[in-house]
Amino acid sequence: MEVNPILVVGGGPAGLEAARGAAELGYRALLVEKAATLGGEPIHADYATITPDLEDAGTAMGRMIDAIAGDPLVEIRKETTVVAAAGEPPELTVTLEGPGGREEVTVGAVVVATGFQHFDPGRETQLYGYYEFDDVITLVDAERMLKAGHFIRPSTGEPPKRVCFIQCVGSRDRQIGNVWCSKVCCGIACKEAIEIRQHLPDCQVFIFYIDMRMYGFWEDQLYWRAQEQQKVNFIRGIVTEITRRGDTLVIKGEDTTMGRPVEVAMDVVVLSVGMEPSKGTREMAEIFGLPLESHGFLETVGGPLDTVTTPKPGFFAAGAATGPADLEDSVSMAGAAAMKAAGFLRRQALAAAKSA
Amino acid sequence: MEVNPILVVGGGPAGLEAARGAAELGYRALLVEKAATLGGEPIHADYATITPDLEDAGTAMGRMIDAIAGDPLVEIRKETTVVAAAGEPPELTVTLEGPGGREEVTVGAVVVATGFQHFDPGRETQLYGYYEFDDVITLVDAERMLKAGHFIRPSTGEPPKRVCFIQCVGSRDRQIGNVWCSKVCCGIACKEAIEIRQHLPDCQVFIFYIDMRMYGFWEDQLYWRAQEQQKVNFIRGIVTEITRRGDTLVIKGEDTTMGRPVEVAMDVVVLSVGMEPSKGTREMAEIFGLPLESHGFLETVGGPLDTVTTPKPGFFAAGAATGPADLEDSVSMAGAAAMKAAGFLRRQALAAAKSA
Numbered sequence A, B: 001m002e003v004n005p006i007l008v009v010g011g012g013p014a015g016l017e018a019a020r021g022a023a024e025l026g027y028r029a030l031l032v033e034k035a036a037t038l039g040g041e042p043i044h045a046d047y048a049t050i051t052p053d054l055e056d057a058g059t060a061m062g063r064m065i066d067a068i069a070g071d072p073l074v075e076i077r078k079e080t081t082v083v084a085a086a087g088e089p090p091e092l093t094v095t096l097e098g099p100g101g102r103e104e105v106t107v108g109a110v111v112v113a114t115g116f117q118h119f120d121p122g123r124e125t126q127l128y129g130y131y132e133f134d135d136v137i138t139l140v141d142a143e144r145m146l147k148a149g150h151f152i153r154p155s156t157g158e159p160p161k162r163v164c165f166i167q168c169v170g171s172r173d174r175q176i177g178n179v180w181c182s183k184v185c186c187g188i189a190c191k192e193a194i195e196i197r198q199h200l201p202d203c204q205v206f207i208f209y210i211d212m213r214m215y216g217f218w219e220d221q222l223y224w225r226a227q228e229q230q231k232v233n234f235i236r237g238i239v240t241e242i243t244r245r246g247d248t249l250v251i252k253g254e255d256t257t258m259g260r261p262v263e264v265a266m267d268v269v270v271l272s273v274g275m276e277p278s279k280g281t282r283e284m285a286e287i288f289g290l291p292l293e294s295h296g297f298l299e300t301v302g303g304p305l306d307t308v309t310t311p312k313p314g315f316f317a318a319g320a321a322t323g324p325a326d327l328e329d330s331v332s333m334a335g336a337a338a339m340k341a342a343g344f345l346r347r348q349a350l351a352a353a354k355s356a
Helices: A013-024 A057-066 A139-148 A185-199 A218-229 A279-288 A327-355 B013-024 B057-066 B139-148 B185-199 B218-229 B279-288 B327-355
Strands: A006-009 A029-032 A074-077 A081-088 A091-098 A101-107 A109-112 A116-118 A136-138 A162-169 A204-209 A233-245 A248-255 A260-266 A268-273 A275-277 A315-317 B006-009 B029-032 B074-077 B081-088 B091-098 B101-107 B109-112 B116-118 B136-138 B162-169 B204-209 B233-245 B248-255 B260-266 B268-273 B275-277 B315-317
Touching (some): A013 B327, A109 A279, A162 A260, A185 A204, A185 A268, A233 A260, A327 B013, A327 B327, B006 B101, B013 B029, B109 B279, B139 B185, B139 B268, B162 B185, B233 B260
Parallel strands (some): A006 A029, A029 A074, A109 A315, A136 A268, A162 A204, A162 A268, B006 B109, B162 B268
Antiparallel strands (some): A116 A275, B248 B260
16 A cells, blocks of 8 residues: 655745655655745745854755755645645645646645744834834844845945844734744844844944843853854843934833933844744644644644644644744754654554554 | 664653654664663652643653553663663664673664753852752752642741742853853743742742743743742842851842842742753763764754754764753654654665665
């Protein structure tokens, strides 16, 4: 009996590793990606480098893509989405919609690796003026400029003299409903601050934060490096308003360490936007009938002791589809999901052989 | 040709999941644990509950142990250590030393899951008086009292009225050489603070911290819950000295949010001790010839995109043997390591079949 392939939804770091892992174990993988290119947010959002090792994002993702390219066990469908599903694993019929129209395929198990979307800072935190001021940008906009090799002040095209990051935009915020910490923004802000200082040694860089969540080795790899080698200024404080005075942005808030109001001029303000459940995650939850946990990400069972198994047999999740995740989390979970999906198919095959 | 088993060194959360994963894929696992019982630190250090879901630690670890107990593909050797290794995977000969003496076995691949050890707070940070004052304890001592169901002041046997936690003991500290953040201590302190308040509603609980690293869902699951439901007091500050006045401990330091000196009396002080490379990790690195990264944990290759592959073919690592790790990290990495170890054996078997 032919074993049906493992459907992997999403071609970012988690999806690429899940497909590679399935093939490494001798199982077929069918990788479906809605975009025209693989690589997920690091590619689609034009990241310059990855965190924490500052490897070029294109090189890093290229290595992951190369690891499955040409593998006869991995079939890749780009510009394709899952639009319907019927039956259940290991005989799940999914309807794919791609450049060639609609098609039904039967898959044995599913790994949902649909990632996250960045918080839209113009949506509700209007106090930061993202859509009002050209020089208020996001971590993603900053990444794109770093990738292009010219970090500028958008309103003038000139290199900025003073740049600040504001942490926790769209995270840890009950007012907008995002009560979680997005986990990676502290690390990414430190990384970008280092890169801006390397690129523009005359530019002063400030990071306004609540807690710098530089866990594990990020502490010395990024946080100490930013402070000691690159002289990035960390200010524990709350920014309450961004206004414009002449052609300069004015940041108003409170330095909570010094216990005094802050009013400082900046050329560029970078909003450290957090992670939200992606549209793709919500769509796959709907189509596959997978429950969401209280924050709106995919629910997994087993508390901290099982990060990838969903409540529905044969369905697994990996990466930021399950909640805020860094790259390490995503690839570890993807490896575990590949193992469990293959294990599921193996158990099904053994049961079928036994009953035959 | 018989495929040699995957040797898993260490029977904590990572090792249990790696062995289970290997068996789920149809590979034999040989699980070696130096202690007389499985379950790792949660069992050996008498944890009351696990983080972040406060499940009883014995129940949680029992579930992981049950998942491999009786599996014909998993062989478990307790009170056994690896004392020598020769050759290389997939024909690695390891010498085991256990209750029955020494024995040589041939294994196909290795997953090192030797975990961490808790920082010894009496070792160098004498300013906290861990060996001097009975009422200065660690997160682990607190866990043991919570497990026993009576959280007391050790010097009197009475329930304390005021308890404080001091974060980052043995972490983020260049003076003692531990420059990393141990990642989990903020979450564990919050969890224990919640439990102390549940157990002793009249006891005030304080947490002295630098940054509360409550990433992802820990933010609302533990941090907000501790603040809002349990009225735990979080004080951003530096504790410089613990002394005794009469029969009370006096905590001296600085509240860095209020910018003023702090001198407060406490009945019990809990030191939030961090993670260090375990003796077992260092021994396995030596015996297997595995390099250590700059902090002294096992080195893995591939930066953030491969968390489990060591530089030596056929050797993988999982959990806190590679650096500070929470339970989610450990089981995700273990799943990935099981997949990669099985993938390694599959590639070797295919190559052998081809050359035969």
